[in-house]
Amino acid sequence: MFGDSAVGDVRDPYPEFHRLRRLGPIHRVEAFGQQVNFVYSYDDVSRIFSDSETFSSVVFEKSLVMVFGPTILAMDGHEHLAHRGLVASAFRLKALEDWKTRLIEPITHQLIDAFVERGTADLVREFNFRFPIQVIANMLGVPSEDSGLFLRRSIEMISIAVNVERGLAASAALRDYLAPIVEERRRDPKDDLISVLATAEIDGVRLPDENIYGFLRLLLPAGAETTYRLLGNLLIGLLTNPDQLDELKTNRDLMPHAIEEALRWEAPVQQTAREVMVDGVEIGGVAIPKGDSINVSIGSANRDETKYDDPDRFDIHRVGPPHLSFGGGAHYCLGAHLGRLETTVAVNAMLDRLDDLRLEPGDADPHVHGSAFRSPTTLPVVFKPGR
Ligand code: HEM
Numbered sequence: 001m002f003g004d005s006a007v008g009d010v011r012d013p014y015p016e017f018h019r020l021r022r023l024g025p026i027h028r029v030e031a032f033g034q035q036v037n038f039v040y041s042y043d044d045v046s047r048i049f050s051d052s053e054t055f056s057s058v059v060f061e062k063s064l065v066m067v068f069g070p071t072i073l074a075m076d077g078h079e080h081l082a083h084r085g086l087v088a089s090a091f092r093l094k095a096l097e098d099w100k101t102r103l104i105e106p107i108t109h110q111l112i113d114a115f116v117e118r119g120t121a122d123l124v125r126e127f128n129f130r131f132p133i134q135v136i137a138n139m140l141g142v143p144s145e146d147s148g149l150f151l152r153r154s155i156e157m158i159s160i161a162v163n164v165e166r167g168l169a170a171s172a173a174l175r176d177y178l179a180p181i182v183e184e185r186r187r188d189p190k191d192d193l194i195s196v197l198a199t200a201e202i203d204g205v206r207l208p209d210e211n212i213y214g215f216l217r218l219l220l221p222a223g224a225e226t227t228y229r230l231l232g233n234l235l236i237g238l239l240t241n242p243d244q245l246d247e248l249k250t251n252r253d254l255m256p257h258a259i260e261e262a263l264r265w266e267a268p269v270q271q272t273a274r275e276v277m278v279d280g281v282e283i284g285g286v287a288i289p290k291g292d293s294i295n296v297s298i299g300s301a302n303r304d305e306t307k308y309d310d311p312d313r314f315d316i317h318r319v320g321p322p323h324l325s326f327g328g329g330a331h332y333c334l335g336a337h338l339g340r341l342e343t344t345v346a347v348n349a350m351l352d353r354l355d356d357l358r359l360e361p362g363d364a365d366p367h368v369h370g371s372a373f374r375s376p377t378t379l380p381v382v383f384k385p386g387r
Contacts (some may be wrong), residue, residue: 010371013270014312017300025236025284037288039297042304043323044283045296048274049328052076057331059275059293064322067160069214072333077383080330086200086207087215090193092138093337099139104342106350107134107144111179116353120360120384123350124378128231132342137221140216142181146150147324149177154221174196174220177215182212193219226268227339229375231346233368234262237357238347244316249351258316259343263302264367267377272327298324300376354383 020027020040027038039045048055053076060074060276072083089095111131115121130147133154137147153170160167183199197215200207238245238258248254274294281288288294301324303311308320326333333339350357359366360380368376 004062004193011367011369013299013371014303017297017303018305020306022288022301026286026288035289036293036295037283038297039283040297040304041284042301042302042307042321045298045301045324046328047283048294048296049324049331052330053284053358054276054281055191055294057274057278058277059273060109063161064236065214067167068217069171070208070211071218072334073315074220076330082202083211083215084334086194086202087196088221088334089337090196091334096337096341099135099338099340100345103138104135104345105349107131107138108346112349112353116386120380120382121354122378122380123235124232124376127206127346128228128235128379132226132227132339133232134222135227135338135342136219139193140219141185141190141194142178146177150174150220152179153225154224157217158221158225171217174217178213178216180207180210203292209247223335223338225373226335227342229268229373230259230263230339231343231378232375233266233268234259234343235350236366236368237262237265239357239366239379239381241314242358244314245357248316250352252348254316255344255348256340257318258347259340260323261314261316261318263325264308264318264320265300265302266374267302267323267325268373268374269325270370270374272295272296272298281299298327353386355386357381357383 017040020038025039025041025044027040029036029038035362039048056076057074057080058076060071063076064071072080075083108131111127115126121127129151133147133151134144137144137150142150153174156163156166156170157174158167178194181194185192187197189199194216196214197207197212238248244258248258274296276288276290276292276294279290281290302308306312307338308318358381360382362380364378364380366375366376366379
């Protein structure tokens with residue numbers, strides 16, 4: 001998922017995905033002395049997600065585990081279920097209601113307060129980038145004034161494919177920062193996720209500290225990198241289709257549709273990976289040897305023309321099968337409800353408080369870009385100054 005992040009910068013990968021889907025179901029490429037099979041169609045991606053015994057996440061042991069430590073993303077079977085179960089209840093819809101009023105709404109309004117009277121803003125820099133890291137830092141139970149530091153360390157950590165030393169140094173720095181907080185919560189638990197992990201047991205055995213750090217190192221980037229990109233993609237979809245923006249403003253029942261369409265149209269996480277665990281597996285009639293890696297293209301699956309009419313169009317009224325942007329099966333995104341809730345609160349507040357919201361006319365050329373992860377880096381907007 002995060003292993004080869006930040007590699008490449010592409011404005012529009014979709015014509016190439018389209019070409020590859022038409023060429024055949026599997027594209028075998030040799031990379032770093034290993035055969036990697038690229039899979040691009042909706043049906044194949046969806047099948048791979050739903051069968052974690054055949055298509056395993058142990059593939060991440062050679063990449064992510066190096067920097068995160070033990071992490072649920074790379075576990076399978078009972079071990080995965082037991083570890084995921086430790087934090088799963090904190091991310092259920094009901095539990096999130098409390099965070100919504102205590103945390104998500106106040107942070108949203110505080111960030112908007114800082115620019116609402118100006119009538120202009122760069123929404124990526126002044127809102128999207130800051131918002132989810134503050135939410136997840138608070139949910140974990142680390143001081144939100146340190147959220148800038150977390151964001152920097154998380155980005156350094158997940159750029160390990162480009163700079164191994166920097167990734168490992170960031171990973172160690174996060175552990176050094178978190179260690180005294182974990183110790184303190186073990187002595188005096190509070191109402192936060194670090195306390196849940198610090199006091200957790202599996203089969204009567206206390207969760208080893210390395211596993212706690214593994215969780216925290218995953219949750220920071222998983223909770224921040226992704227939601228800030230989803231927000232940017234939804235906003236650019238709406239701002240470049242002002243008729244749909246205006247419709248959503250007057251009919252907020254459309255918000256869930258708009259969010260799902262943004263997730264389909266521009267998947268924040270474009271790809272993930274799996275390893276083939278058994279002999280004799282075929283995808284689209286092509287045999288794949290046991291031990292081979294698979295690169296699973298979520299971004300391509302979501303634009304599969306056999307599933308969606310005019311798939312490149314952003315359309316909040318779209319009907320079609322569910323997008324695959326949160327993955328699927330056993331590893332289905334743990335933060336899907338949280339990401340949707342944060343996005344709903346944020347965009348509702350923007351529509352309420354930033355009247356006549358439009359892209360700033362000028363040469364900034366805001367657009368979605370990226371290869372492993374995608375979103376706009378800037379969203380300069382104008383609106384009626386308010387309060
Ligand atoms: C809002 C946009 C988000 C997107 C597009 C997204 C995407 C994904 C995807 C594609 C996976 C599956 C990876 C795989 O199977 O290889 C995943 C897993 C995961 N996500 Fe998210 N995510 C988002 C938000 C969040 C948030 C807010 C959190 C909260 C902390 C989060 C935490 C996780 C965790 C812990 C996993 C691992 C689940 C497991 O292995 O069982 N995500 N996410």
